[in-house]
Amino acid sequence: MSSTIQKRAARKTPAERAAEIAEAAREIALEQGLSAITLRNVAARVGVASGLVAHYEPNVEALVAGTFATIVAAETEEVAGLLERLPTPLEKLGMLLETLMDGSRLDVTAIWVEAWTLGRRNEALAACVREQMDAWQAVVQRVVEAGIESREFDTFDAPSVAWQILGMVDGLNAQALVRWDGVSDRGTHLARAVEGMVGAARGSLLPGGVAHIGRISSSDP
Amino acid sequence: MSSTIQKRAARKTPAERAAEIAEAAREIALEQGLSAITLRNVAARVGVASGLVAHYEPNVEALVAGTFATIVAAETEEVAGLLERLPTPLEKLGMLLETLMDGSRLDVTAIWVEAWTLGRRNEALAACVREQMDAWQAVVQRVVEAGIESREFDTFDAPSVAWQILGMVDGLNAQALVRWDGVSDRGTHLARAVEGMVGAARGSLLPGGVAHIGRISSSDP
DNA sequence: CTTCTTATTGATCATGCGATCAACAAGATC
């Protein structure tokens, strides 16, 4: 007999097991999408009976919603952390666009897109989606407001502009999910667009074209 | 006895029946999404046995893909028709943004978003998505090229700019699917962004919606 | 009226899903 077969899973503390389940759900979501999160699927990855997963979660909808929130919140915090280190709003906005458009986060983009659809039938998920969108918008809005204050930007209505930037980034990333070819210089064109929207001088964002910084994989365990 | 119960569906021409099925699938998709297209669901709406739907379609995947193509192609043609009547590229682009952002096509947007996700597991659908995206891009690209030629726009690389405009519009519409509040003047801000991207003068798109005349004169490159 | 083509039916199969719960056993406690 192979020594890898295990008749029964080792007994663990509820906190440990719950963490294992959450992590398994996260991996499944990033690899196969939110709709691949099923009791049996998650249980198989943890190496446990399907009933146990159900025992740790009120229902699958909640597990899906929680997994979405975990993945997206981590990304938001990570990017917000990157921005903090930069001195000027212009640099922050440039970094924001560059980071979000560098193609290293397509797995997270796929989850966003799926969540928009799934939220139609999963109210818990829909609530999480709205919450996470608000969090993202707050990050961007802060940058825009700082830029207005420092006179680097010339626009009014920072909240709306922040929403628009997010929408544009999401749309372009979603597009890249299906068609990543055909468009050269995504970052440059987007920079021109955002410059027009925030009222910054043409070429002030991403001045030298696009110099790519290091990639950050969002799918590390 | 109610006279509305019908034991057996009236016999019809294959062409007629196929059209009925396609129309039912279209309605279901617009009301409940592409994933609500099931053999039994479509059959019930037509008033027919589920086996009949299966008899007219090679499989459900094909029905979903075909329904997507039908819905989206109709929209593209409709908007393209609107543009033809306008004389200048500036007006065409303005009309394009206005039309796509007026919120009257959110049901079609929902289908786009769902198709992006479903295309991951439905190759036929994925092919249709790419095809329809290309069709849309061609429409926009023609407008941008005309604008470059007439000197109303100042940009290079019309294909990429067209993709970007589409991506931005899709993203903002998808966002509106979940959150239609919080953003005032979607169209105006988008117009500013597109102006920056195509290199048109600030306020030249959607002139009526100009709420603010910017200051930093766009330094010409 | 009779014959025959074929549009239509509906039962059936295999599969997968979420949820439930009595029964089991691992491991801490005494």
Next chain:
DNA sequence: GATCTTGTTGATCGCATGATCAATAAGAAG
């Protein structure tokens, strides 16, 4: 070593899906 708490199992239910196909009957053709 005996006891007991509780993490874990896996069979089971109800439901939904796509697909298949022999049987049926509508309606045109003769």
